[in-house]
Amino acid sequence: MLKRHAWQEAGVTTLPVMFGYLPLGAAFGILAIEVGVPAWGAMLMSLLIYAGAGQFLAVALLAAGAGLVEVAVATLMLNSRHLFYGLSLLRRFQDAGWRKPYLVFALTDETYSLLTTHAGDAGLDHAQAFRVSLLNQLWWVLGSMAGVLIGTTLTFDSRGIEFALTALFIVLTLEQARRLRQWLPFTIALATGLGAMLLLPERHLLLGAIGTASLVLLADYRRRQDRQPGGSA
Numbered sequence: 080m081l082k083r084h085a086w087q088e089a090g091v092t093t094l095p096v097m098f099g100y101l102p103l104g105a106a107f108g109i110l111a112i113e114v115g116v117p118a119w120g121a122m123l124m125s126l127l128i129y130a131g132a133g134q135f136l137a138v139a140l141l142a143a144g145a146g147l148v149e150v151a152v153a154t155l156m157l158n159s160r161h162l163f164y165g166l167s168l169l170r171r172f173q174d175a176g177w178r179k180p181y182l183v184f185a186l187t188d189e190t191y192s193l194l195t196t197h198a199g200d201a202g203l204d205h206a207q208a209f210r211v212s213l214l215n216q217l218w219w220v221l222g223s224m225a226g227v228l229i230g231t232t233l234t235f236d237s238r239g240i241e242f243a244l245t246a247l248f249i250v251l252t253l254e255q256a257r258r259l260r261q262w263l264p265f266t267i268a269l270a271t272g273l274g275a276m277l278l279l280p281e282r283h284l285l286l287g288a289i290g291t292a293s294l295v296l297l298a299d300y301r302r303r304q305d306r307q308p309g310g311s312a
Contacts, residue, residue, distance in 0.1 A: 085206070085207060085210060086210055088207070089207060089210035089211050089214055090214060092193060092211055093193065093211055093214045093215050093218065095189075096189045096190070096193065096215050096218060097214075097215075097218040099189065100131075100189070100215065100218035100219045100222050101218055101221065101222040101225070102222065103131060103219075103222060104125065104131075104218070104219045104220070104221065104222020104223040104224075104225070104226060105222045105223070105225045105226035105229065106226060107121070107125070107131070107134050107135060107138070107222075107223055107226055108121055108125075108222070108223040108224065108225065108226020108227040108228075108229070108230055109226040109227075109229055109230040110135070110138055110226075110230075111124070111134075111138050111226070111227070111230070112226075112227060112230030112231055113230060114138055114139075114141060114142035115141075115142070116138060116141065118227045118231060121223060121226075121227050122220070122223060122224065122227060124137070124223075125219055125220050125223040126220060129184070129185065129187070129216055129219065130154070130158055130187070131187065131188075131219070132158075132188075133154045133158050136150075136154060137150050137154060161186060164186055164188075164191045165183065165186065167195075168186070168191075168194070168195075171194075172205075174205070175205040175208075175209075176205070178205050178206070178208075178209040181209065181212065181213070182205070182208060182209060182212055185212035185213070185215065185216055186212070187215065189215060190211065190212050190215050192252075193211055193215075194208055194211065194212075252265070263299065264292075264296060267292050267295050267296060267299075268288075268292050271288045271289075271291040271292040271295065272288045272292075274288070274291070275287045275288035275291070
């Protein structure tokens with residue numbers, strides 16, 4: 080009974096992600112079929128790779144005739160932001176036991192947002208974090224399956240459907256800002272993002288913005304630590 084209640088709570092927690100992942104996964108499935116990826120290949124990507132933006136990028140590069148090495152390097156650059164996610168959750172996952180490998184694997188942008196937003200919620204222990212992560216992947220896989228079925232049976236104009244990824248990021252960012260009510264990190268993210276768009280080439284934009292924002296946040300954290308009683312001079 081307790082486990083059933085825990086799964087229900089995890090389902091409620093993942094509702095915002097579900098409403099984004101179902102159409103976004105469907106968009107991926109449709110686009111994958113359109114560029115010639117076999118249905119089984121698209122489903123394996125959602126099961127074993129499970130990286131929304133990375134999967135869209137891989138499909139686009141394969142459609143352009145890129146080789147596997149090019150796809151691997153581009154995906155590594157795009158998903159380099161997960162290095163920062165993982166570092167911030169090292170302590171939290173250290174006692175997760177058998178759940179730890181999956182928690183690390185399933186750490187998408189949206190799952191990270193949910194886990195950090197609910198960091199103070201006693202209900203989100205390792206078991207609950209595992210349930211949230213698993214349900215999030217389930218929504219993505221179900222969306223991909225629907226997209227594959229649509230792509231193999233129907234023909235329609237899918238231009239613009241990939242914007243669902245951007246829309247989902249915006250919604251989760253606004254939700255986290257509303258809950259945390261700490262505007263400095265979001266202001267820094269906005270400023271570094273705009274600065275990167277103006278100063279950096281597109282291939283370095285994401286890594287440059289994330290790296291700069293992280294350095295600024297670390298400097299601010301150090302400044303606040305030094306101001307606390309007993310802080311270093």
